Structure formats: structure tokens, C-alpha cells
Amino acid sequence: MAFFLVFLFSWSVFAGEPDNFSARRDKNAVVANAEINRVVNSILAMALDNYNYSSKSCDRKRFLKYLExxxxxxxxxxxxxxxxxxxQAxxxxxxxxxxAAGRPYTQLYFSQSAKVQVKGQTFFVGFDKIxxxxxxxxxxxxxxxQDAKLPADKVKKALEVGVMQENATWGLQRPGVKSYADLMANYKGLYFWRDLFDGAPPFIVCKNGKFEKNREFDLANYFEPVMDETINCxxxxxxxxxxxxxxxxxxxxxxxxxxxxxCATAKKNHGDKSAFLLHPLCLGTGSSQIEKASPMTTKDVIDTAQAAMSGGGDYLLFKLFGEKKKKGAQ
Incomplete structure (x- = not known):
């Protein structure tokens, strides 16, 4: 059966942190690994086709504009x-x-979930986590x-900024929820972008002046149970x-x-990074699910992140909010 990648450009999804609880009760939910993989691989294939149609060399930065x-x-x-x-589950x-009637779970903050299986474990991942x-x-x-060696000090700074986001306007300030599953999803995504060109093997390679797809995306190489909010509280x-x-x-x-x-497996696998990625209930270091919001403003978080990355303020706003209009690949 042919696969049709459908987009609806006027529709948008917003984060709804505890919706994996509802998904977990869906007895009719089906495992969605294949469909998620198909969507990601189709997007990569379309980006490659569009890039190679208009380009005569392998330029990583220019190609990334096609994924923006x-x-x-x-x-x-x-x-x-x-x-x-x-x-959906x-x-x-x-x-x-x-x-849904209780703050902040109104229409704005509902998010769909998918049932996935990785290494024999079944869990639920919100679309917002993807x-x-x-x-x-x-x-x-x-x-x-964009250092494929992932320097420990720079990874730590990225993790710190992620926590700042969740403690401030991305989480505890509004809508009032700090999602540790978000933090884990952010971190796991770092490895996807590293692997795009620099993986072992990479997803994309340059051959004869053209980018080619070298392997397929498989969520089983990246997703893990602590991206599920019923596990990573x-x-x-x-x-x-x-x-x-x-x-x-x-x-x-x-x-x-x-x-x-x-939780125990994730704590073992992520070592000292676990403090940035796992809820105290998952770590076994605390019992409360109440945390005080940070007084940091959005500007404070952006300034901190911007100090660690290139591209300027407009670029970072686009990354975080999608507010900068895309100018197209040049």
C-alpha cells in the first residue's frame, strides 16, 4: 500500500503533560513504531530530493535549511x-x-500519544515528545x-538550559508543569542530530557531489521508556x-x-546526567511532585542559551518558538 504523508498547515498541537495516563488505559491502542519511522524517513527523503534537485555539492548547512x-x-x-x-493511543x-476541566488541561494543552515498543518494553510517547x-x-x-564528540562540558550546559526552560515559561510558570520526559526527549534528540551526518553509520553521506540516504531512521535506537510521563513523572x-x-x-x-x-535502568544508563533527566520519584531521591517555578524570564533563558550557541537572537527565537519566518534555502 502506498504511503501518503499528509500535512495540514493550519492545524497545531500543544503540549499536554500527563496524557500518557489516559493513553495507557486504551485497550485498543496499537504499536506505532512502523508509522512513526515511516513519517520520519519520508521527511528525510523529501528533504534529500529537494536539496539534490537544486544543489550541485554537499553543503551540510544548506541541507539543514531543507529540514528547518x-x-x-x-x-x-x-x-x-x-x-x-x-x-493514536x-x-x-x-x-x-x-x-481537562482543571487548569492547565484545557483544549490548549492536550496532546495525543502513541504506543511504542523498544527492546521488549511497551510505553507511551506524546506527540509533543517527538x-x-x-x-x-x-x-x-x-x-x-555541532561537535560529534559531544564534549561533556557543553552537553552539561545544554542540559542545564533545558532544565531552565522547564523551570520557567516552558513549564512551571506556564502551564504549571515541569516535564522530565520533555527533558529526556530533548537529550535523546541530540543524538539524532549528531548521527545525521556523523553517526556510526550516519543517516546521510556525500557521494559524487550528492547527498544520499545511508540508513533508515528507527526510533528503537533513540526512544526509551523514560520519555513516558507515567514512568518519568x-x-x-x-x-x-x-x-x-x-x-x-x-x-x-x-x-x-x-x-x-x-527508572532504575535509565538511572544506570545515564549516570551523572540522570539528575538533569529523571524526576526525583524516578531517581529514588524524593517523593514530592510539587516544585517552585523559577523567577527567570524567557529572555533570561534565551540569553543563557544564546551564549552557548551561534546564530543570534532571531535564530534562537525561531528554534524555541517558530517565530522567525523561514527565508528558504539559499
């Missing part, structure tokens, strides 16, 4: 492609979410200077938000983390 709207910004086009091409609309994987992963890649800015959610999830006998073994 599709993968490399906040709310990229891939989010819309996922919505129309990937089977759990509620399909914000009105179906039991805690957004984070690509767009914020790209920002991390820029913050390490979220924190909340106040008791009201926490209580509205847990009042429902406790009735479902779903208490975070639902898989302590997955």
Missing part, C-alpha cells in the same frame, strides 16, 4: 504529519480527557557546537494541578512511576 520547518523548530511540521499518519480530543526530540534536540546539538507548580490529575489516575490504579525497573 519539518524538524528543526518548535512545533515543526512533523507534529502535524504524525497526527494524520500515526495511530488514548483520547483523540481534549474533551475526552477526564482532567516535537521535543527533534526541535529541542537540534538546539542541544547547536549548543555543543512530572512535577507541578501547585497542589491544585497535582490533585486534579492524581484524583483521576489513582482511580485507574496508575501511580507514577508505573515502572520502577525502567
Amino acid at each position: 520547518d519539518d524538524l528543526d523548530r518548535n512545533l515543526p511540521q512533523i507534529t502535524k504529519a504524525l497526527y494524520f499518519n500515526v495511530p 488514548g483520547p483523540k480530543h481534549h474533551s475526552e480527557v477526564p482532567y 516535537d521535543h526530540f527533534f526541535s529541542h534536540g537540534s538546539m542541544y546539538w547547536d549548543m555543543v557546537g 512530572s512535577s507541578f507548580a501547585d497542589q491544585e494541578i497535582h490533585d486534579r490529575i492524581t484524583a483521576v489516575t489513582k482511580k485507574w490504579n496508575l501511580n507514577c512511576p508505573v515502572d520502577a525497573n525502567a
Whole structure:
């Protein structure tokens, strides 16, 4: 059967942090690995075709312009492609979410989820996590200077900026949720962008003056259970938000983390980076899901990130908000 990659350019998805709980109760959910992989590989193939049609040499920076709207910004086009091409787990609309009436889970903050399987483990990943994987992963890649060796000090700075985002206007300030699963998705996305040209093997290679696809994307090489918010718990800015959610999830006998073994594995695998990536409940270092929002402004976070990356303020705003209009590949 032919695969049609469908986009709807007037539609947008917003983050809704605890929706994996609802997805986990969907007895009809099907594993979506193949469909997610197909979407990503189709986007890469289209970017290669468009680039090679108009280019006569292998220019990495120029090629990345062809991925800018599709993968490399906040709310990229891939989010819309996922919505129309990937089977969803759990509620399909914000009105179906039991805690939707409580702040901040209104229509604005609902996000669809997909059921995935990796190394025999089944878990649920919000479409917004795939957004984070690509767009914020790209920002991390820029913050390490696009250095394939991933210098430890620069990776640490990128992780710190990610935490700043979640503590401020991307999380605890508004909508009032700090998503550790977002932080893990950001970090795992760093490796995708490293592997694009510098992986072992890379996704894309230069042959005879043209870029060629060298291997297929497979989410199993990147996604892991702690990208699921029922495993890598979220924190909340106040008791009201926490209580509205847990009042429902406790009735479902779903208490975070639902898989302590997955937390233990992640803690072992990520070592000292775990403090930036895993919720204290997942780490086993704390029991509270209430955290105080940072007083940092959006400008404070942007200034900190900008100091570690090139491209200027407009470029970073585009990365984080999608606010800079794309000028097209040149």
C-alpha cells in the first residue's frame, strides 16, 4: 500500500503533560513504531530530493535549511504529519480527557500519544515528545557546537538550559508543569542530530557531489521508556494541578512511576546526567511532585542559551518558538 504523508498547515498541537495516563488505559491502542519511522524517513527523503534537485555539492548547512520547518523548530511540521499518519493511543480530543476541566488541561494543552515498543518494553510517547526530540534536540546539538564528540562540558550546559526552560515559561510558570520526559526527549534528540551526518553509520553521506540516504531512521535506537510521563513523572507548580490529575489516575490504579525497573535502568544508563533527566520519584531521591517555578524570564533563558550557541537572537527565537519566518534555502 502506498504511503501518503499528509500535512495540514493550519492545524497545531500543544503540549499536554500527563496524557500518557489516559493513553495507557486504551485497550485498543496499537504499536506505532512502523508509522512513526515511516513519517520520519519520508521527511528525510523529501528533504534529500529537494536539496539534490537544486544543489550541485554537499553543503551540510544548506541541507539543514531543507529540514528547518519539518524538524528543526518548535512545533515543526512533523507534529502535524504524525497526527494524520500515526495511530493514536488514548483520547483523540481534549474533551475526552477526564482532567481537562482543571487548569492547565484545557483544549490548549492536550496532546495525543502513541504506543511504542523498544527492546521488549511497551510505553507511551506524546506527540509533543517527538516535537521535543527533534526541535529541542537540534538546539542541544547547536549548543555543543555541532561537535560529534559531544564534549561533556557543553552537553552539561545544554542540559542545564533545558532544565531552565522547564523551570520557567516552558513549564512551571506556564502551564504549571515541569516535564522530565520533555527533558529526556530533548537529550535523546541530540543524538539524532549528531548521527545525521556523523553517526556510526550516519543517516546521510556525500557521494559524487550528492547527498544520499545511508540508513533508515528507527526510533528503537533513540526512544526509551523514560520519555513516558507515567514512568518519568512530572512535577507541578501547585497542589491544585497535582490533585486534579492524581484524583483521576489513582482511580485507574496508575501511580507514577508505573515502572520502577525502567527508572532504575535509565538511572544506570545515564549516570551523572540522570539528575538533569529523571524526576526525583524516578531517581529514588524524593517523593514530592510539587516544585517552585523559577523567577527567570524567557529572555533570561534565551540569553543563557544564546551564549552557548551561534546564530543570534532571531535564530534562537525561531528554534524555541517558530517565530522567525523561514527565508528558504539559499
